[in-house]
Amino acid sequence: MSFGAIHDETRNRVRELRMAPTSGRPSLFRLSLRYSVPLKSPVNALLCPSMAFTPWTSTTVHRTRPRRRHCAPFPETIMDAITLLKSDHQTLRSLLGDLEKSTTRGVKTRKELLARIEANLKAHTSIEEEIFYPAFREAGRKADDDKMYFEALEEHHAAGDLVLPDLLGTDPQSEKFSGRAKVLKELVEHHADEEEKEMFPRAKKLLTKEELGDLGARMQERKTKLLARQ
Numbered sequence: 001m002s003f004g005a006i007h008d009e010t011r012n013r014v015r016e017l018r019m020a021p022t023s024g025r026p027s028l029f030r031l032s033l034r035y036s037v038p039l040k041s042p043v044n045a046l047l048c049p050s051m052a053f054t055p056w057t058s059t060t061v062h063r064t065r066p067r068r069r070h071c072a073p074f075p076e077t078i079m080d081a082i083t084l085l086k087s088d089h090q091t092l093r094s095l096l097g098d099l100e101k102s103t104t105r106g107v108k109t110r111k112e113l114l115a116r117i118e119a120n121l122k123a124h125t126s127i128e129e130e131i132f133y134p135a136f137r138e139a140g141r142k143a144d145d146d147k148m149y150f151e152a153l154e155e156h157h158a159a160g161d162l163v164l165p166d167l168l169g170t171d172p173q174s175e176k177f178s179g180r181a182k183v184l185k186e187l188v189e190h191h192a193d194e195e196e197k198e199m200f201p202r203a204k205k206l207l208t209k210e211e212l213g214d215l216g217a218r219m220q221e222r223k224t225k226l227l228a229r230q
Contacts, residue, residue: 078213078216078220079220080213080216081131081132081135081203081213081215081216081219082200082212082216084219084220084223085124085132085200085219086196086200088124089195089196091120092117092121092124092192093188093192095116095120096117096181096188096189099114099185100178102181104173104174104175104177110177111172114168114172117164117184118168119230121159121164122226123227125156125160127222127223128152129156130222131215131219131222132203132215133153135207135211135215136148139206139207145202148198151194152194152195155187155194159187159191163183163184164184166180167180167181167184
């Protein structure tokens with residue numbers, strides 16, 4: 001094909017593309033013309049003036065309507081039961097530490113921290129009492145296993161049913177609030193330390209990795225629902 005024919009065909013194709021109606025086009029419309037022409041070619045001068053001094057050039061003309069991209073969310077990481085409970089412990093330690101450091105002037109901060117502590121503490125104790133503790137007790141073979149089970153329940157009762165309600169009903173501007181916040185922190189930390197040093201290592205011996213993984217998935221699902229209600 002002569003250079004003149006290439007020139008005419010190129011102009012006609014570009015004109016058709018520009019004048020084509022927008023309706024009825026496919027979601028991706030692409031025109032691709034590839035050719036190689038010498039230095040003095042009229043096609044080179046028309047479509048690629050910046051390359052006028054290139055001896056030979058290969059050019060592609062595209063007109064593309066970009067595609068929409070939908071990014072899938074990252075899958076949620078499922079932790080085993082013990083990893084999940086330790087993570088909860090760390091969250092509560094941090095929140096209670098911040099509450100203890102707060103002052104009577106930080107009323108808004110105290111209220112916000114206490115609301116987060118209440119939500120996380122209730123969700124944590126619920127998934128332990130509903131899912132983890134029953135599985136631990138069922139797998140237990142010694143009297144000490146039952147002892148750990150009942151002690152844990154009593155510590156939940158002391159922190160969640162006695163001290164926390166008192167703290168919720170205390171004026172955040174008072175020194176009494178500071179004292180009760182410290183008591184709650186000590187109770188929760190004592191309970192978490194005992195579980196991590198005694199109950200959790202024992203649970204790893206009584207339950208398989210698959211069982212702990214299944215418990216973790218169930219607990220995470222239950223926790224998500226409980227926190228969504230807050």
